[in-house]
Amino acid sequence: MGFFTDTSVCIGCKACEVACKEWNAVPEDGLEFTGMSYDNTQGLGADTWRHVAFIEQSKPIGQNETGVDHGAVEHGTFEHGAAPGAGGMRWLMASDVCKHCTHAACLDVCPTGSLFRTEFGTVVVQEDICNGCGYCVPACPYGVIDQRKGDGRVWKCTLCYDRIGVGQEPACAKACPTDSIQFGPLDELRERAALRVGQLHDLGVEDARLYGHDPDDGVGGDGAFFLLLDEPEVYGLPPDPVVTTRDLPSMWRHAGVAAAALLGGLAAVFAAHGREGGAR
Structure with a gap:
């Protein structure tokens, strides 16, 4: 089981962040001026298990070499992707999360067995077993795992292990109003994602591509993968992640x-x- 996050329909509402915090009792991040557009949480961490990024660009979405925006012509709007701003600016909005790697380096280096693979294929931290050694922090190729200040133990997304264990979808997916975050069997999600990319390409959004979906990549495929509208680096994602314990x-x-x-x-x-x- 896993996540498919379609960033082309993310509206940046941060409902997923709020739902994650509420359900998992994750501490608030503090209201700080980050200088990162309308984003006040900066990135994933021990107190942010879902993070919605706001990335400002001066490139209209779906525009081809002729300057015609096929997506906008088709729908009369910038439906696919974030809305355009003044002066031809656009926002790329994307909800990031732990990738739940198939080959997870954090599992390899944990000396206490605090990190374990669930029956759903996800990776979970047992905070009552974590000794705060921090070995898993540099082992993660995505920089997801983080130690909580004043605590020392590591915390991250569990993919709502308690919810999916009783047949419910994770809180973030349940709260997403646009179905940007989709939950289900990974094989089905990959098929759905491939169809979505094809649809966007037909509409002229040629930059649409999948990230983390390939089982033959450097981490054996991610349990949480994404449809992106630009290069992974634009979203702060490594272009070619590799399991650090390979x-x-x-x-x-x-x-x-x-x-x-x-x-x-x-x-x-x-x-x-x-x-x-x-x-x-």
């Missing part, structure tokens, strides 16, 4: 070979020393 098996093999060679050398030294002692 070399651990080979490293352990090399370490084992080295240890065996060392033990073999020591054994040879002791054996030779024993022979010399016997000769005396």
Whole structure:
């Protein structure tokens, strides 16, 4: 199970952020002037499990080389994507979340078993087991996991494990008024996402592309993937994420070979020393 977030219909209402905080009792972030348009939460963290980004651009959505906006002509509006602002500006709005990686480095490095894979394929932190070591923080290729100040333990999206366990959809998806956030079996979501990209391309929105949907990517595919209207870097996402612990098996093999060679050398030294002692 997982998320498909279609950013082309996100309206930036932040209902998902509020629903996530309410259901999971996530502390408020504090009202700070960030200088990031109308976004007061900056990014994902221990106290922000869903974050809606506002990205301002001077590129009208769906505009091709002739300057004709096929999406606007088709619908008489800028329905697909964020609304245009003054001077030809547009907002790209996107609700980000933990990716629930198929090959999750956070699981590999956790020494206590606090992080575990659920029966739904999602990754959850058990806060009562977390010892606050922080190993998982740099291991995450997306920079999602964060330690809470004054607490030390890590916190992140659980994909509402308690809700989906009783047949309910996650709070953020339930609250989304435009179905930008969709929840369900990943195979079905990938099919739906591919159809949506094709629809947008037919409307002239040639920049539409999927991110995190490919099971053959550097993390084995994400349990939360996205339809984007620009390059991943524009949204603050790494273009080619790779599980940071991918070399651990080979490293352990090399370490084992080295240890065996060392033990073999020591054994040879002791054996030779024993022979010399016997000769005396």
